[in-house]
Amino acid sequence: MIPNIQPPKANLIPKTLIAHNDERQDDYFWLNDRENQDVxxxxxxxxxxxxxxxxxxxxxxxxxxxxxxARIKEDDQSVPYKYNGYWYIVRYEIGKDYPIYLRKKDTLENPEELLFDCNVMAEGHDYFKLVGLSVSPDNTMIAFGVDTIGRRNYTLQIKSLLTDETFSDAIENTTGSATWANDNKTLFYTVKDGKTLRSDKVFKHQLGSASADDTLVFYEEDDTFGVTIYKSKSKKYLIIACYSTMTNEYYILNADTPDADFKIFQERIRGLEYSIAHYKDQFYIVTNADGAVNFKLMKTAEEQTKLMYWTEIIPHRDDVLLEDIDIFKNFLVISERSNGLNHIRIKRWDGTEDYYLPFNNETYTAYTSTNVEFDTDILRYGYNAMTTPSSSIDFNMVTKEKTILKEQEVLDxxxxxxxxxxxxxxxxxxxxxxxxxxxxxxxxxxxxxxxxxxxxxxxxxxxxxxxxxxxxxxxxxxxxxxxxxxxxxxxxxxxxxxxxxxxxxxxxxxxxxxxxxxxxxxxxxxxxxxxxxxxxxxxxxxxxxxxxxxxxxxxxxxxxxxxxxxxxxxxxxxxxxxxxxxxxxxxxxxxxxxxxxxxxxxxxxxxxxxxxxxxxxxxxxxxxxxxxxxxxxxxxxxxxxxxxxxxxxxxxxxxxxxxxxxxxxxxxxxxxxxxxxxxxxxxxxx
Incomplete structure (x- = not known):
């Protein structure tokens, strides 16, 4: 019982909704108008x-x-990861709500370069979110998305890492993410529909040109699909991904030739789900093709990407869900799930080794983490359990040595x-x-x-x-x-x-x-x-x-x-x-x-x-x-x-x-x- 305090009572404004000759009365439909001051x-x-x-x-x-x-370490930072010659770090400082993004060239002993201080960027905003950081291949520019409302509708901008200048042309209504071609001047990004917020268009932007001059590269007409674009870990391909709940379709383009046309990988077939990863002259495909409910792994040659050419590498298993793969120069890492539990499987490409990381618990989570480098024998993964704080771990896939880089501190x-x-x-x-x-x-x-x-x-x-x-x-x-x-x-x-x-x-x-x-x-x-x-x-x-x-x-x-x-x-x-x-x-x-x-x-x-x-x-x-x-x-x-x-x-x-x-x-x-x-x-x- 709540004494002496009366709850508000919304006005009843009946509205009849009819579908399939069925009538429903909605007395509060009027609340569907955020511009209405009564709302x-x-x-x-x-x-x-x-x-x-x-x-x-x-x-x-x-x-x-x-x-x-008080349990959270305020002066904290992420485990650094290396990408394209730089170590990237996210830091939090005492008394500050937002992250600071940094990098160091070659070694962790070198001076820090400030990429973004979100505490400064968030000043004057009730809400602030920075997403989609994408560094150009020559390490001189970075694209990023900002949302200051909370509606996940991001403004895309580009910043010079040489002069610290943010270019004036801002691109509205984007997903916040962008992908560079290998020429360091062509940027691909995804735009949302202004009303439905569906991610439906891919544009190409030339550095130095006005965003109004950007080229529409792809439009997803089917309103049950969304679209995004990214680059393969091998850095060879730009990939447009079209996705719905139960169907996928991909388009690929050599990242060295951004003005060429994208080529369809395998056209959509309702119910066919697949994802692709590139290695040497092959694509590796996690798919449910041929009734593989729990997914299987297949591969195909770069020039023969249609379904008819796919060949099986890891077959479908009724009791094992194939969730994802990570590709390295010498190893294939497979994320699996059986009886509800995560498993990480490591295979050499030459077939000489195939083993699982050992986990002994029934209430744990293990997952591959930030693995952006291709030519490395180090797998980074995370582990925690309901009773055990999270750890970030580097695992040497050759020597099988495990290095715990960081354990979550509970300051109690x-x-x-x-x-x-x-x-x-x-x-x-x-x-x-x-x-x-x-x-x-x-x-x-x-x-x-x-x-x-x-x-x-x-x-x-x-x-x-x-x-x-x-x-x-x-x-x-x-x-x-x-x-x-x-x-x-x-x-x-x-x-x-x-x-x-x-x-x-x-x-x-x-x-x-x-x-x-x-x-x-x-x-x-x-x-x-x-x-x-x-x-x-x-x-x-x-x-x-x-x-x-x-x-x-x-x-x-x-x-x-x-x-x-x-x-x-x-x-x-x-x-x-x-x-x-x-x-x-x-x-x-x-x-x-x-x-x-x-x-x-x-x-x-x-x-x-x-x-x-x-x-x-x-x-x-x-x-x-x-x-x-x-x-x-x-x-x-x-x-x-x-x-x-x-x-x-x-x-x-x-x-x-x-x-x-x-x-x-x-x-x-x-x-x-x-x-x-x-x-x-x-x-x-x-």
Whole structure:
């Protein structure tokens, strides 16, 4: 019960939406207009209500923020990596929110060259993001993208590394990334559609010319595809990549001849996914061709790139997902996943060696890291586990010697990784499928049903949430929380089929898997409905919205961050960013079968008169991924329908987008707000 504080009430302005002769009434459709001052007033009123309700634990929230911040090394820097004769470094300094980009020529003993100080560049902006740093082959220029709103719409610029001058011509509406041809004067970049923000055009820019004179090189007409351009690691080819949820197409051009025409690699075939990497006179292809659901590795000659010429190198395996490859002069490195666990496989090109790096854990993450050099025997990879801070490691693929370059420092004198335990358990879904859960907690907890548990999941796009270490999370673990990741269908934790069984007309498996995991941790006495909490963001916020419609009684509280909850209306509007490119993920509701199925789970459409748990919802006014009005409408409707007196809070960041605040410590404030919400519900205030 929240005494004496009345929540805002959104105006009801009924609008009838009709599709397939089906009528839906949307009382809050009017919130879909960020230029409307009544909309802004409503969002501000919700923010005022949030501040009023949370004021009682604001000092605790601030102390959580300081606690989280204190664990992070403020004067920190990345492990240097070498590329084209220079060592590149990212540094953070005490009291500063943004990174500083540096390089050193030849050796780390040489003087630093300042590339960018984002703290200076961010002055005067509420939001700042620098992306896409691309150095010319002769090391004299750098292209970069800047976003000062949070809408992931970047302004592309070029800077001289000889004079430190940033050229005046700025290119708007780009993805922020650019690629140099080998002549050091031709730059290729990708432009977004001004309304839908779909990446649809590749342009060619000549250094010294006006951007208005840039040449359109490629236009992707199919609005279900996006496009990007990059250079092969061998530096021989410029590559245009066209991508959709389930189909790829590539075009290649010798980087020495940027004015020639791109040549198609293999034309798109619906359902054919492939990616390419170049080595010597061959292309290596990770693909699902010929029904290879978990992908296989093939190769083909430079001049014979059509599918008919591809030959198999590593065959398809039912129990192993081939995720990616890294190509070196003497070695091929393969990233694989089996039974949910990462594996890194190393093969010599001459066939004399083939081995795996050893990992002994069930709640770890291992991944190849920054490996931009081609002619090296050193593989850089990262490792962490739910109880173990992350490490950056150089591995000599010849001598098999391992050098730990950096271990994440946790600046807490009381932190000892041996005080924590992790495990992987398996819940059983409604259809009998075993669903894994990775868990971490402080040693000594008792399975008596009283432990607070925060259960997190994502479950879309084949994106796998691997078990990972978080120093921020310690603020929950040290106060008795169990943190758990439900590896639900819709991700690729258990292979490509795990993804296929959680999308389109099987999407509801994602939600029922999560409910099964919730019931499991209750049945096994890790917790009870009085102490179980759920967390998800973006498509994971859709999961939260669906789950609390289906089984609200399982949870004391939930957090839905930038949640995709108005599925049906959004997917019917092809002017909204990302919609058309997502038809193969969610389905196209212009097809009645998909419309009918989506309507059964869309959180906004399925809000009903029932008790709901405590709910915290967050969004950003400039969000380009999930428009702010989806969570705003959802909260307004929940207020009108819910039959309980539990908290329902909406916080809108009026100065940011999908990723939230841009500064490293400002982002921590959002974590502290979420944790304070949970801890207050557990009556923990210290």
């Amino acid at each position: 802004i007033a409503y969002l501000n009123a919700e923010n005022d209500y949030y501040e009023a309700v949370t004021s009682k634990y604001k000092s605790f929230e601030n102390s959580l923020f300081e606690e989280m911040k 004198p009381n932190f000892d990784k041996n005080n924590y335990a992790s495990e992987r358990v398996w819940a059983t879904a409604d259809d009998g499928t075993k669903v894994p859960i990775s868990m971490v907690y402080k040693k000594g907890i008792k399975k008596d049903g009283t432990n607070p548990v925060l259960l997190y999941a994502y479950g879309s796009y084949g994106h796998t949430i691997d078990p990972y270490f978080s120093s921020i999370r310690l603020s929950l673990l040290d106060r008795g929380f169990v943190y758990a990741i439900a590896h639900v269908r819709g991700g690729e934790y258990l292979g490509r089929r795990w993804y296929e069984e959680g999308k389109l007309m099987q999407k509801k498996n994602t939600f029922t898997d999560f409910i099964a995991c919730s019931k499991y941790v209750i049945a096994k006495n890790y917790t009870s409905p009085d102490h179980l909490y759920a967390l998800g963001g973006s498509a994971g916020g859709l999961l939260i919205g669906a789950v609390i419609n289906m089984a609200p009684e399982l949870y004391k509280g939930v957090i839905a961050a930038v949640p995709f909850v108005d599925v049906l209306t959004t997917m019917l509007d092809d002017t909204i960013p990302l919609t058309t490119g997502e038809y193969d993920e969610w389905g196209n509701p212009n097809d009645k079968a998909f419309y009918d199925y989506m309507k059964t789970y869309s959180p906004y459409d399925n809000v009903k008169k029932q008790d709901y748990p405590h709910i915290l919802v967050t969004t950003g006014l400039h969000d380009s991924q999930v428009q702010y009005w989806e969570p705003a409408k959802w909260v307004a409707k929940l207020r009108a329908f819910k039959t309980d007196s539990n908290k329902l809070l909406l916080k809108t960041n009026m100065k940011a987008g999908h990723g939230g605040a841009s500064g490293r410590f400002e982002a921590l404030r959002e974590d502290a707000e979420e944790y304070a919400f949970l801890l207050d519900l557990e009556n923990i205030d210290a």
